[in-house]
Amino acid sequence: MTDMFPQQIDVALSVNGEAVEARVPAGRHLIDFLRLDLGLTGAHAGCEHGVCGACTVRVDGRSVRGCLMLAAQAHGAEVWTVEGLSETGEIADLQEAFVARNALQCGFCTPGMLVAAQELVASAPAPTREQIRERLSGNYCRCTGYEAIIDAVEAVAQARAGGAAR
């Protein structure tokens, strides 16, 4: 240690629309801050090495890996988790489509899938199945198989595009 710089960091951020202030150890990862300190256990800690996507949350409008970001780096940021996105209704149609198509079994991957899928559907209005496949390739599901997930995302993308055209 250089003993010149802090090991405890003060952060102020917004989480699911609410202001949060906390003092965190420098080594606290964002996913652990959300789950352990704030009790927001929707996003999961799976591999914790950036591989599986279970920890996906939205930071400043983009989906990121909560396990490869320090809580200290989220100072000043706007963070949304599956809890907040459920509450506002933003992903209600995705959630319904996942249920309707059996796109989840244990549900471990689902919060990450939903956050990633919402970013995809919001940014690419009419994604092809190949594009959906490619964009979700960073999110692993160990139970369901991916076809149902792709079906659900495709259905929502089409429904939203249709709704916009009408």
Place this chain on the structure above:
Amino acid sequence: MRKFEYLRPTSVEEAVAAASRPGAAYLAGGTNLLDLMKTGAAGPELLVDVTRLPGLDAIEPLTDGGLRVGAMVRNADVARDAAMRRNFPMVVEALLSGASGQLRNMATVGGNLLQRTRCAWFQTPEAACGRRDPGAGCDARDQAGRSHAVLGWSERCVAANPSDFCVPLAALDAQVEIAGPGGRRDVALRELHRLPGDTPHVETALAPGELIVALRLPGAGAGFGRFSRYLKVRERTSYAFALVSAAAALRVEGGAILEARLALGGVAARPWRAVEAEAALIGAAPDAGAFRAAAEAALEAARPSGDNAFKIELARRTAARALALAAAGAPERMPALPASPFADIGAPAHA
């Protein structure tokens, strides 16, 4: 993970001063460094978070027709940039073939350039690795390492550089702008990563405390436009590191090649610019024979570093096919599977 201190400097000068201390490391997107800190392969005592430094997050046109990209621009934003897509499509294709959307949202230009090798022995602190620990030898030597180098490796280290981004950058003669304790300087991207020799722990041309502030893509490379492609061969066709890859660009007039660029990825500790292959192409007709001859020239010095002789022929075929794709020109729309040999890129051209 070991305990560490954290600093969020507000100027480049403050960042450089802090990071010049022994045990300090820059933290950008964190997608590589935090991972290595969790495995124990890296253990900095101080993280200098450079993601909020002012002025490093823009993409600007250069007067020569090139582009200057700030070191903190996220990989996803580089890939989205209209001028980048128009003038340097193979850079975009390479970026989109790497990692996943969420990782590209986090990863920065500077961090991508300096990402460490994926060699499993480097990543495992229990293994001997002279790249990680000076003088420690190399447990990876003679292991069945599909990721290991076939060019430019030494008895001390067989690791390969994993970056997709760096491969077209090497082909395009990109320049890296650096700020350090001694002021500002430029390093050619081709010189940024060092071959291991007897000192594999000296991974880059950067001195302690030196910070990448920007990347310049010279206008000369913009002339290739859509006649430039990146092709990446991997164990599965999305979300995997390259086994081998190639960035190729061609300028053809009147049925003859006037200018050619070729660089290979996954084969060496640095993105491998194949100048001999480029020279062999000049004046030739852009056909399969010329591309194969160029690929042979590119791999002439290659030798297996273990159980990976297959990569040499794979690299030849990948290089030849990337050249053929470059000659045909990139499609209007980026394929759904960027850089994949299985992307919808017209008739299958089995190499």
